[in-house]
Amino acid sequence: MKRLVLSLTFWMPQVLAGEVEVLHYWTSGGEAKSVAYLQKRLADAGVNWKDFAVAGGGGENATTVLKSRAISGNPPSAAQLKGPSIAEWGELGFLADIDDVAAAGKWDALLPDVVADAMRYADRYLASPVHVHRVNWVWANAQVCKVAGARLPVDWNDFFVQAGKLQAAGFIPLAHGGQAWQDATLFETVALGVGGAEYYQRAFVELDETALNSETTLKVFDVFGQIRRLIDSNASGRDWNLATNMVIQGEAGMQLMGDWAKGEFSVAGQQAGLDYLCAPAPGTNGAFSFNVDSFAFFVQSDPAAQNAQKTMAREILSPEFQEAFNLSKGSIPARLDMPTATFDACAQASMADFADAADAGTLVPSFAHGMAVSEAVSGAIFDVATNYFNSSATPEQGVAELVSAIKASR
Numbered sequence: 167m168k169r170l171v172l173s174l175t176f177w178m179p180q181v182l183a184g185e186v187e188v189l190h191y192w193t194s195g196g197e198a199k200s201v202a203y204l205q206k207r208l209a210d211a212g213v214n215w216k217d218f219a220v221a222g223g224g225g226e227n228a229t230t231v232l233k234s235r236a237i238s239g240n241p242p243s244a245a246q247l248k249g250p251s252i253a254e255w256g257e258l259g260f261l262a263d264i265d266d267v268a269a270a271g272k273w274d275a276l277l278p279d280v281v282a283d284a285m286r287y288a289d290r291y292l293a294s295p296v297h298v299h300r301v302n303w304v305w306a307n308a309q310v311c312k313v314a315g316a317r318l319p320v321d322w323n324d325f326f327v328q329a330g331k332l333q334a335a336g337f338i339p340l341a342h343g344g345q346a347w348q349d350a351t352l353f354e355t356v357a358l359g360v361g362g363a364e365y366y367q368r369a370f371v372e373l374d375e376t377a378l379n380s381e382t383t384l385k386v387f388d389v390f391g392q393i394r395r396l397i398d399s400n401a402s403g404r405d406w407n408l409a410t411n412m413v414i415q416g417e418a419g420m421q422l423m424g425d426w427a428k429g430e431f432s433v434a435g436q437q438a439g440l441d442y443l444c445a446p447a448p449g450t451n452g453a454f455s456f457n458v459d460s461f462a463f464f465v466q467s468d469p470a471a472q473n474a475q476k477t478m479a480r481e482i483l484s485p486e487f488q489e490a491f492n493l494s495k496g497s498i499p500a501r502l503d504m505p506t507a508t509f510d511a512c513a514q515a516s517m518a519d520f521a522d523a524a525d526a527g528t529l530v531p532s533f534a535h536g537m538a539v540s541e542a543v544s545g546a547i548f549d550v551a552t553n554y555f556n557s558s559a560t561p562e563q564g565v566a567e568l569v570s571a572i573k574a575s576r
């Protein structure tokens with residue numbers, strides 16, 4: 167018996183390369199397909215995947231669950247974290263260092279600066295970047311546009327003209343889900359389109375009070391408020407992917423949403439340029455609001471668990487993963503050296519625009535997707551955006567609320 171136990175202990179670690187318990191919120195059609203691919207890659211590398219999915223677009227629910235698990239001393243081994251929150255968790259000592267994986271993979275050379283910077287805290291890599299999503303997109307059903315005589319809008323005046331045509335032809339002009347993060351996403355897109363990248367940077371990244379309390383912000387709230395009448399009466403609480411589905415089904419003409427929406431068009435078998443159309447959101451041509459998804463790793467004492475985390479960090483940056491995952495997710499690769507040929511026209515445009523925007527200084531972090539400001543500040547902006555959008559408040563009231571909420575949250 168003793169001999170058997172001994173030989174089993176000797177044998178087991180070689181078979182089990184370790185396990186990762188992964189907390190994520192990728193549960194829509196396109197998201198789930200992408201996650202299944204990550205899971206398979208890890209299985210091929212000998213790592214067992216323990217799934218901990220917390221549904222809820224934008225990840226608010228997942229973040230709440232993550233906090234309660236971490237506080238009770240039981241964090242998962244990997245979780246979706248992004249932007250400034252990586253540094254916040256790093257500073258609290260929760261995250262494991264994956265610097266050796268990054269050094270061996272030459273991540274400093276492979277990754278764009280804005281991506282690499284968001285992954286590091288105190289000069290060490292604490293997270294592995296999956297991809298770059300662009301937030302400022304407009305999507306449309308090609309057939310619906312044809313029937314209504316509408317086209318993709320180039321600026322906000324044009325947006326209301328095209329929306330009017332869709333409405334007159336009996337379609338819902340804009341598919342929207344009334345959840346705080348979706349209201350904030352819409353608000354962000356309007357702010358970038360109305361004010362431009364420089365204004366956006368000053369107001370929503372630097373939180374400059376003069377930029378916030380300005381005529382431009384008044385115009386932003388004015389446009390944002392006018393959109394209230396272009397959505398249907400069942401929007402409240404609707405998930406973003408159900409809104410995308412309204413465009414896919416031809417019930418609605420357009421959706422303003424990040425390119426994770428493209429994952430839904432793809433799983434529905436639709437093709438870019440044929441069944442659906444994409445363009446930078448109104449007024450945002452040349453600007454790029456970026457949203458980088460990444461996995462961070464929580465400190466583990468078991469060497470097999472640490473090994474599994476490092477395998478996951480390494481696999482995520484492999485060229486095969488960067489291609490296959492991003493094809494189904496709708497995003498573009500985090501690596502700069504990837505071939506573009508297999509990507510569709512929307513993704514190819516996104517890759518070119520990302521590089522151009524970085525050169526032109528019009529690449530801005532998304533505040534609605536956790537890239538720009540602390541959670542406290544983004545929470546305050548979410549509240550103002552959603553309260554405003556779901557009321558008949560005036561633009562003047564919107565500006566006043568925004569200025570005071572941001573001030574109080576800092």
Ligand code: GAL
Nearest residue numbers: 222223224225426457459535
């Ligand atoms: C974003 C996230 C995307 C996508 C979306 C909807 O915040 O970065 O990957 O999942 O939410 O859930």
